[in-house]
Every structure is written in structure tokens, then in C-alpha cells.
Amino acid sequence: MKLSLRDVVLCLNGEAYSGPDADRELLRVCTDSRAVAPGDLFFCLRGERFDAHDFAQTVAQAGAACIVAARELPGLPCPVVVVDDTQKALGRLARCWRDRFGAREGTRVVAVTGTAGKTTLKELLAQTLGGVLRVAKNHKNFNNQIGLPLSILSADGTEDAWVMELGISQPGDMDELGPIIAPDLAVVLNIGPAHLQGLGDLSGVARAKASLLRHLAPGGRGLCCMDYPELWTEAQALLPDVEGFSTKNSFAKYYARFEETLSEGGGLYEVIMDGQAFWAELPACGAHFAENAAAVVGACHMLGLDAERIASGLAGANLPDQRFCCAESGCWRVVDDTYNANPLSMRRSIEAARLLAGKERLVLVLGDMKELGPGAMEAHRELGAAIAAAAPDSVFFQGEYAQAVAQGAPGVAVTRVDAPGQVLEALAGLSGGGTILVKGSRSCRMEEHAKALLAGL
Template structure:
């Protein structure tokens, strides 16, 4: 890892090195916070978590051949090198910030209330047509995950696409200080993390903290159809690039045609002279927005229309993120990784495009603050307006959703269970061959177990 000598690591995090001074010139070959992933030559960063304290595994890690470890505790009997630090979590952020500055690599930072991950995947797919791309994996988008993503960057990588997720004020500033993005992408300002951010204006304030650490010659890419983001006209002397499905002074799409669960087609207009048809491989109008964001970023980094088109059409979906699973008996829309009111309603819209009986299997949405009951009712009312035949939901908050759906549509069959386990036990008797199932809830509901139950039972 470029310039990550033990001397530089100690300096970056303000730590005190203990051990043989001859080792200070050696570079860490990798950095991990997971003792199980420790390998020879690595730097181990022990984190004190809710379930376990990484300091308990320092000895095991060093026996595996780790180069060095950080430690919040003094280790007077240690016969191995360590760097004494005040906070391991802060240190890992400081080291990541230092490491990224050593690399001559542009960074695309992505955030927003809904669609961060699918937009990240779409942008990465487009940029990979020309560059070697390092992208965020899984949910490594917070104050620990982002540094660990940065540590995966190697000198052969030509561009980094980093997802940045937050739930409170100040978090984005800390993330952006590490990433210092060359390009900032915001997908939308919706209704999530209201527990701390309270209102959409609060969400916008927190998300736009990203701009504080944007590179001086950076770019800003915003959803121009979002009423909050459309108000931004200048970011540190730069005019944003807007995208949307309504014609505007930016990148937009028209000729939108629904292809059911097989995707959605449209024509993307990059400017007055350049446009091209494209088939977005994942259903839903929200995926057109993701494709437009990717087209904006692709043009910023010099891709041709053909490269952008190929990148959009070749994007692969992730498990739990609008992943379509076909079996002999069912079609499953696996969108169970997370949920908020906007994404829940978008998924219900897509479900209506399925074949056979359309069944929504929904669970509680978290972090919605004081309005959580009303927001579940809002989704329930919307569900009652949709062309679906069965609504099955679980969790105490979804009781509000179920009640609102029944009131909206007396003919819709609505079932509610107290928890996911009760729902899961009953579900096999409720589903029929040929059904299309939408499975969606916030991550803590563990609806991925339902997906596994049905996707594995039919091969």
C-alpha cells in the first residue's frame, strides 16, 4: 500500500510506536479490523464493538504474521510492534484519509435518500468500460466501512466510486473529509433517517455536507426532478449538472417504455446534439434516474455515448437490491436489503408489472422518527391503490400500513403478522404457483431469510 509505512501510519493517526525502530520503514500490505481476515504483513485495527472487542484478538493476529497492530491500551508485555492510539475508530479514518491522498485517483462520491447503491453500481458499470474501477462493496459506506473501502484501492485502480451513507448531522462531513470527492452525486432527498434529521430540509443539509470537502475543480451531479436538489444553483463556484426525466438544461430521458420486470427502455439526451437509446436491465422509473446519473458521470470522465450505453445495459443487480429471481414456481423481486417510504412505493409500482398474482410481502421501515406511523400509513394507502392481489406484512409498524391499505381498498386481501418469524411460518400456505412476490423491509427485519426460503425451495 503506497507510502503506508509504520512511521507514516503512526504520524497520520497521532499514535506512538512501540517496538523495533527498524520496522518503521516497512509498509503495511493490507489493513483489516477483522481478526479472521488477518494475513501476513497486515496492519490490524482492533475495534471495540457491541459484541466483541478486537483487542482480545491482537495476540492471535500477530501470531498469523501481522506486521503491526493498533491498540487503545498500552501493552507493556508485548513482544511485537504496536501503535498506541487514543481511538481506533478515529485512527482508521485518519489513516484512510492519508492513504487516499497518496493515490493519484479521482473519486466519485455518491449519496442520497434512495438509490445510492444501485446508482453506485450503475456508475461503476459505466466507468468500467474505460477505467479500472474500485467501488464500495456491500454496506461499507459508513465511518468504518468507507475507510475499509479506501484501503482496498491499489495503484492499478484508475477511479474510485464510493457510496456514502449517513443517519445524522456531521457524519457526511467526516466521510467527505476522507474521500474528498472530485465528483459529488446526490440521487434525491426523501424520507429516511428522520429520527435524527427530522425533516427533508434536515436531510438535505446533512447530505450536502459532502460539498465541504469537494476538490476545488470538482463536479456536482444532482437529480433535477427533486424539488430540494433543484434549488441548488451553485456549489463553491460550480454550476451543478442536473439530470431528470423532464426536458431540462442537463441530461434527460424521454421515450420511456416499460418492459415489465425485464427492465425499462428510454432515450438519453446528453446534450442538444447527442442522444442514444438504451435498455436499462432493471425495472422501475427510478432505474432511469440511476442511468441518467451514470451518463452524467460518464461524460465528465470522457466516455463515449457507446461506452455509456454499454455500461448501462450490462449492469448486474445485487442480492437484496431489486434482484429478480426466477424459479419454476415463483418470480421474486428481492428488494429486502432496506426500505423507506419512497423506495417502498417505487417497489410496489414495479410489482404491478409482474405476471400472475401480484403479492407484496412487506415489513417495518426503520429510522423514520416521530412520523413513523403516519409514513407507514402513507405506504399502506398507496398499496391499496396499486394493482396487487395480496398484501402480507409483518412488524408492529406495519400494522398501520395494513390498516391504511384495508381502508383504501376493501377488496384487497390484507394480512398482518406480529413479526417476521410468524409471517415466514405462514407464508408457504399463502403463496401459489405463478405468483410474483415483492419482498421488502428495512434490514433489521431480516427479510433476506424469506428470500432464501423461497428461492432455495424451488431450485
């Protein structure tokens, strides 16, 4: 990081600072009082349970070089920059970093959004670009009004490209995140019924996701999936020259189609990139990963990579943990897709697991899909229908919606479970193996099931 105290004050309050330590270079931006190291710039954020202003003294004693706070904090041994809202100030500093210090001439700033698969796409794209360029990306899933600025501020400005994921759950979120990053390339991956408590309905989701295109840097470009009519219409209205990718329409500028499964959970995809056809291998199989492949291909092509580089980048990429990651245990294949779930990703993962299992046994170990508002019951009944369509051999369900799922899947036995050991017990008596998909919303902690299965089968 090459930010001085003078830079920070100028950026946050528009004032020329000439007090003590004005030229001291700040080493890192930090918002976790337990993780402060000497030389850090600390932002006092207010969370649901804690107000970091209460820890300012400890933070200063731990060696913070400067503290950004929403009120005066007298008696501290380091300078305090007072702002109206510390979270917004963090976003402003990230934008300053993006404009003045971070994104040097020629750095391409890419923002990715969508309902399901943002982190997967961010990782696949960053790793593919990484074969040719120096790339910065968000740490893990740091994609909200705090995580995005921290990710931007941890890029050191020597990179050729930044690939950052933006996650929203409320209508105004994109108008807060978009201006922080002001991307040169915005990629909208998909839409589905998720965060409906905040976003209302699918049109609300389409409007909110597409609105990233309002926040492009001057000369910035957009890339959007054409397979969702509400989203594509919205995107074209906002940016008439938006580029499109598709998994359905082979006449799209960027097209990918899942062809077949490969060993160890990989997949082969047919790609057409601006008229040029080629085959690409991905570390994931299933029709929905064609969407991610088409988005990577489109973004890489728009950033100047050729087909050979893109194919070799995709082939060498790794999926982030808990996103459809396959592991073998005895004669079983366990698909750990436990990072999160919403109706779109749930349905697609079940379809992909069916494909992977082929004619062999398919076991589904699923948990609730959260944050669906008043439509939750109906969404779980629809999940039941998707389960029935995949004709699994066994279904285990953990959570409050087990009954709704069972109602939607007449003829399928849905066993309610509360603890990981129960699934293991039920499977232990079976001869032969098969494919087990484990998935549910983050708070269901379905990874405990995956761990128990991998350890015990």
C-alpha cells in the same frame, strides 16, 4: 498496499518513526481480529459489544505487523502506534492513502450519496466505467466511518477511478466521511424520509446529503438530482456550478426516462446527455431506475465517456444482490428487493412491481420500515395508501406496523405473517402465477421469504 510502518506513524501521529521494522511493507488493513493474517496492520476499534484492544495479544500472535490502539499495549511482539481515537485514525490513514499513495495523478475519485439506491448506483456506475477504466469501489455496502476507509485502503492505487458510496444517519456524519474521501466528483442521487431519528425532517436530510459538496477536492465537481426542490436548492447554494440531472425535466443537462419493460426484469430508458439523445437498456425496470440511469450518464459524461460506451456499459451491468432482482419460479416472477426499505424505496419499488406485473397478478410480501422515529406510524399508514394505489391482489405483511399499513389501505386485505412458510402456503392453492415483490428493512430479513418462495413455488 504500499504503506510502510514509517508511513503509518507519520500519517497518524505526524512523527518520524525509525524503530524496528520501519520500512516493512504492510500487506493489508484489518479491523476484524478473527481475520488477521501475517503482515496486516490492525486497528483496535471499540464496538457496542466488543473492544478489540482485548484481542490485541491474539492479533499479534496471528502475525499482525503493527497494531493501532488507543492505549499503550505493553509486551506485544509487534510495534503499537498509540492514537487518541482509533476509528478517526483509520479515517486519517485512508485520507493519506487517497492523497499521497492511492489516488495517483489522473485517478478520479467519485463519491456517491443519497437516501435510496447508493449501492445500486455505485455498482452501475463502477461497472459502466469499468468497460473503459480500471475501477475500485466499496466492498458491498461498506459505506460508513469504518467501511469507507477500509474500502479506500483496499484500492491499490493503480486504478483510473474510484467509485465509493457514503452512507449517513446522523447530521455530523457527512462532515466525517467527506474529508476522508475528498472527491473529485460528488454525486447526490436523491433524498427521502429516512434516518429521521437522526436527521430530523426532509430539509435535514437535504442539508446532510448536499453537504458532501463541501468536501470536494480542489477543482472538484458536483452532480445532483434536480427533482427534489430542497436538495437542489441546497446543492446550488453550496456549489453554484453544480451540474443537474433529472427524470422529470428533459431540459436538464442529464435526463433519463423509463420507457418500457424488457424481458428478465430489464428496462429501456430514453436518455438525453448534454443535448444528445440515445436509448439505454438497464438490468432493471421502473421509473426510479431512470434516476440511477441519469446519474450514471451524468457522472460518466463528466468523466469523459461517450454515449456509446455508456449505453454498452449500462446494458452489460448487473444489479447488486437483493436490489430489485427478478427470478422466475414456476409461473411466478419473484422480485427480491429485500436488502433494505425506507418510505422512498418502498413506494418506488411497489410502483415498479405494478409496472412489471402489468395486468397480471401482483403479490406484495412486505416488512417494517425501521428507524423512522416518531413518524413511523404515519409513514406506515402512507405505505398503506401506496399499496392501495397499486391495487395488488394479495398483501402479506411482517412486523409491528401491520395494523398501521392496513389502516392506510382500506379495502385491501393485509394478511399478517410471522414466518416465510405462511406466504408459500397461502399462494400454493392459487392457479396461475404472477409477480411477487418481497421487501422490508434489513433487520426484517425478508430474504428468508424470497428464498422460501423461490424454493417452494
